Amino acid sequence: MGHHESLPLGHTHFAEPEQVYHSAKFGMWVFLATEVHLFGALFCTFAVYRWRYFEDFQQFALSLNWRLGGLNTIVLLTSSYFMVRAVDAAQKGLNKKVNSFCNLTLLCALTFLVVKFFEYRAKLILHEPPIFPHSHIFYGLYFTMTGIHGLHVLLGMGAIWWLKMRAKREEFSVTYYTPVEVVGLYWHLVDVVWIYLFPLLYLLGGLA
Amino acid sequence: MGHSDKEWKRLGDGSLITEDAQVGLGHIVPVKLYNLVFTALLMLTIVTVWVAQYDIGGGHGAMNLAVAMLIATIKAALVTLYFMHLNWESKITWGIVIYPLFIFALIVAGTLGDFSVKERITPSFGHAATEAMEKVATGAYKRNIQREQGTLPDESHHGGEHH
Numbered sequence: 494m495g496h497h498e499s500l501p502l503g504h505t506h507f508a509e510p511e512q513v514y515h516s517a518k519f520g521m522w523v524f525l526a527t528e529v530h531l532f533g534a535l536f537c538t539f540a541v542y543r544w545r546y547f548e549d550f551q552q553f554a555l556s557l558n559w560r561l562g563g564l565n566t567i568v569l570l571t572s573s574y575f576m577v578r579a580v581d582a583a584q585k586g587l588n589k590k591v592n593s594f595c596n597l598t599l600l601c602a603l604t605f606l607v608v609k610f611f612e613y614r615a616k617l618i619l620h621e622p623p624i625f626p627h628s629h630i631f632y633g634l635y636f637t638m639t640g641i642h643g644l645h646v647l648l649g650m651g652a653i654w655w656l657k658m659r660a661k662r663e664e665f666s667v668t669y670y671t672p673v674e675v676v677g678l679y680w681h682l683v684d685v686v687w688i689y690l691f692p693l694l695y696l697l698g699g700l701a
Numbered sequence: 702m703g704h705s706d707k708e709w710k711r712l713g714d715g716s717l718i719t720e721d722a723q724v725g726l727g728h729i730v731p732v733k734l735y736n737l738v739f740t741a742l743l744m745l746t747i748v749t750v751w752v753a754q755y756d757i758g759g760g761h762g763a764m765n766l767a768v769a770m771l772i773a774t775i776k777a778a779l780v781t782l783y784f785m786h787l788n789w790e791s792k793i794t795w796g797i798v799i800y801p802l803f804i805f806a807l808i809v810a811g812t813l814g815d816f817s818v819k820e821r822i823t824p825s826f827g828h829a830a831t832e833a834m835e836k837v838a839t840g841a842y843k844r845n846i847q848r849e850q851g852t853l854p855d856e857s858h859h860g861g862e863h864h
Contacts, residue, residue, distance in 0.1 A: 514727070522797045529801035537809050541816060547761055559750065566746050574739040577784045584729050629838045674727060674786075681785045685777045692769035696753035697762060 514671050521675045525682050532686050535638050539693065542634065546627045553631040554698030558612060562695035565608050566687065572601030573684040579656070580677040583670035591660035591673060595653050598680070602650045609643055635694055642690060645683045652676045728789035738783045745776050 543550045575597040582590035616632070656676055659665065665673060749772040757764040782788040787798060847853040 519794060519797070522794050526797050526801040529805060533801065533805040533808065537805070537812055540809055541812055544813060544816065551762065559753070563746065563750055567743065570739070570742045570746065573742075573780060573784055574735065577735050578732070581730070581732060581735065584727055629842070670727075678785055681780050684784075685780050688776045688780070689770075689773050692749055692753070692773055696749065696769060697765060699756070700750070700754040 510668060514674075517671045517675050518678070521678045525678065528682055528686075531641070532638075535634070535641070536689065536693075539634050539638070542627075542630050543697075546630065549627045550631055551698040553628060553635075554695060555701045557635070557695045558615070559695045559700055561608055561612050562691050565605050566691045568601050568604050568608070569684050569687050572598045572605070573681055575601060576653075576677050576680045580670070580673050583660075583665045583673035584667070586665065586667040586670075588660045588663045588665055591665060592657055595657035595660060598653050599650055599657070602646055602653070605646055606643065609639065638690060638694070642683065642686055645686070649676070649680050649683055652679065728786060730783065730786070730789075734783060738779050741779060742776055745772050745779075748772060 575594045579591050579594035579598060582588075582594055613636075616635075653676060656673055659672065749769055752768055752772075753765065755765075756762065757768065759765070759767065781798070787794065844853060
């Protein structure tokens with residue numbers, strides 16, 4: 494293709510641009526494996542306490558707003574779709590499209606955090622949660638799991654902002670779009686975690 | 702891996718390439734497939750919410766949990782296979798995806814198995830500890846409320862309080 498000379502290989506120790514691409518991507522997959530361990534430990538803790546205090550956990554699930562949880566699920570799925578379209582645009586060297594799809598992804602991420610803010614406010618400031626035996630366990634898990642997830646969303650937004658800036662400078666091409674693909678992988682994992690959090694936290698007690 | 706069927710792609714700069722000409726940089730997936738996956742993800746979200754309003758049996762909501770986790774797993778698989786391009790990745794990437802899932806299954810099975818067995822042998826196992834934790838937590842919660850209302854009886858016994 495003759496694009497190789499424009500590749501910003503810099504002074505890396507890689508022999509081939511292909512190798513840079515595959516190594517970076519594989520590195521991200523390894524990082525995502527550690528993320529599965531992180532969230533896995535939390536999901537395991539949740540499983541133990543739900544198993545032990547089943548009736549209470551059903552009640553607490555009812556106390557969460559499934560409409561807001563569902564809205565956030567759709568918002569995050571949409572953000573994942575925009576992210577993959579950004580990757581697709583990057584693969585075709587369309588920097589302007591990468592920029593627009595990054596903007597749309599950021600908008601969804603922001604919406605997610607705003608909705609989460611209203612949910613947290615209802616539980617923390619308006620004293621809405623019922624205080625029953627074991628409620629500290631459920632809400633402890635709820636805030637830990639959704640909090641760490643929310644932190645991931647925030648960090649992801651930073652990374653997508655960085656992509657957007659680079660796309661604006663027309664830095665991506667058919668032969669170099671590794672950062673877009675790698676950030677995309679991370680963003681989709683954040684989505685996958687929420688795909689499990691939503692039914693476990695909001696839906697298992699039925700719909701209020 | 703789809704290298705046999707040469708498909709021509711028109712790029713942003715107007716040039717044409719095949720997948721082979723991409724020097725191995727990723728797999729270009731038709732946008733139609735992304736649209737299809739996205740639609741499926743939205744549909745499955747609606748299904749999982751719809752199912753949640755019924756108690757579909759199994760005792761202790763077992764079937765509800767099973768169905769919710771099945772749908773979530775299908776959604777997660779769709780995201781991973783198509784949005785994350787795992788479908789076109791090498792075997793070693795598949796390995797790095799499967800091994801943490803295996804470890805996770807091991808940890809959950811081991812922990813829940815351990816709990817259920819001990820519960821059967823000594824039903825009070827763990828309860829003493831959690832009840833004690835609850836006492837502490839409930840006490841702390843009550844004290845906070847009292848502190849807010851200014852009706853805290855006498856804090857001098859607890860020591861180390863600060864404002």
